[in-house]
Amino acid sequence: MDQFVVSGGARLRGVVQVAGAKNSVLKLMAAALLAEGTTVLTNCPAIEDLPLMADVLRGLGCTVAIEGDVVTIDTPAELSHVADFPAVSRLRASVAVLGPLMGRLRQARVALPGGDAIGNRPLDMHQNGLRLLGATMTIEHGHVVGSASELRGAQIELEFPSVGATENLLMAACLARGVTVIENAAREPEIVDLAVMLTSMGARITGAGTSTVTIEGVRGLTPTTHRTVGDRVVGGTWAYAAAITRGDITVHGVNPAHLAAPLERLVRAGARITSGEDWFTVVMDRRPRAVDFITLPFPGFPTDLQPIALALAAVADGHSFVTENVFEARFKFLDELVRMGADARTDGHHASLNGRETLSSAPVWATDIRAGAGLVLAGLVADGDTVVNDAWHIDRGYPRFVEDLVSLGATVVRRAAPER
Known part of the structure; x- marks a missing residue:
């Protein structure tokens, strides 16, 4: 210490000189799970949480390289849906893999994450939103567990403009069938940054940065290169x-x-x-x-x-x-x-x-x-x-x-x- x-x-x-945002880059890395192939993120900060998130993605089957301020993520065709290893429990942002795994694989088992001791940050809104998209969500033995035969667009109103819930539901909805509307969505610049990246991957998103975000589901996404805000x-x-x-x-x-x-x-x-x-x-x-x-x-x-x-x-x-x-x-x-x-x-x-x-x-x-x-x-x-x-x-x-x-x-x- x-x-x-x-x-x-x-x-x-x-x-x-300020580098890319911690509160954005970790979620951008999770978004790479949505598309098979090579995603490149630039302007990434040299912080301790970055290699931890890289380990989370490696545990799911990705190959991740960090060189200077560039992170390269190779996402395979076959991903694991189980995120249950030490890096997950040490990193609050690891919960951001829940939305991409549910969107792409229709199943996820993610260990409840750790992070800063700054107060209660429950996953209720994440789970309730995914349920509205058609998923079955439970907490089992310290894991959030989800499954669905398919995800369908839905009207989702968040109780509070949670950044984490907005991000997870935004990513899951990109590959759902139909249109999803998230009301009372978080408006942070990091949400906009994620939406910009997802749009460059082929997602159809409007309203990011406002309290109402609309996502028209698509059949698949492609990898991209994106500069972190x-x-x-x-x-x-x-x-x-x-x-x-x-x-x-x-x-x-x-x-x-x-x-x-x-x-x-x-x-x-x-x-x-x-x-x-x-x-x-x-x-x-x-x-x-x-x-x-x-x-x-x-x-x-x-x-x-x-x-x-x-x-x-x-x-x-x-x-x-x-x-x-x-x-x-x-x-x-x-x-x-x-x-x-x-x-x-x-x-x-x-x-x-x-x-x-x-x-x-x-x-x-x-x-x-x-x-x-x-x-x-x-x-x-x-x-x-x-x-x-x-x-x-x-x-x-x-x-x-x-x-x-x-x-x-x-x-x-x-x-x-x-x-x-």
Whole structure:
């Protein structure tokens, strides 16, 4: 287990390039199961979850090669429908193979996945949607199990705009007979990215990026080459890093429209922002003003940036009120922030923070990907060296995190944790 040692006091300045989105590329890899042949994905991030997803696909019969930012997936004519091996249990995104397996093979047995401990993420909507398409779905001995003689188009209304359920049902419906309409669908840019790839494979999809997605089933799909959309969460992390450290950072590789809500909060906090088609610059030359945050599905403020927003609130001038509406366990992060002297308290899915100009260095523990990044950013404005333990969480979502921080002027060292 590695740890990061973060020295406080640096103002981050410079340019950073963002790679493809973690929340997209893993689902794009799963979509390759829908077509026999060679699928090529470019602009893929060098994160720990990528080889894990490659192992999931290999376990189903694919050949997967990762070279730089390119992932090549050879999908055979004969696939296994059983995803039950170590990589599945370690990776939440492995559930994304459920839709493609049901769409192509009409059967699937997928071990219930692992992932970040950020709250309850049941598969009810995935299963209920597949049932409406004609499948029999059960949970048996720690697996989600599905079978169908055929899948037929259906009208599906999601109880909540779940990204995972929208993705699985979108992929399954591509090879169903007839027309499927998904109401209250997730609208995230990663959904649009998946739909663009599926359309290039021969799928017929309209409405991606809106709350109503229509899929006209086709008999078969063909492999494609696709460029992964830029990672808005990583881009947002760098935007908030500039504000927290009173710095000046230009971010390339992300469409600023995908970060409209987070960037708007930074403007309210006092940042100056300029932007182009796939870049933006955040300049903060004063202590940020306190602002409130409410996490919501896209186009609202993303839950993945909530820990980063809490780090900003901890050092802002004034009182901030943060409401978490997506994952109930996200506030575990605050326990670690309080170790660093943050004046914060929680009440259910609300958090209240009185900002302090400087935090105190302390040993802290990352509990998930975004919490880990938030603790590193908090360490940049602490009064000494902060040790962030369990750095492997950060590796799952942020490629070259230490290298990029150092290039922006931070003093951050990665080292092996001492034996206990």
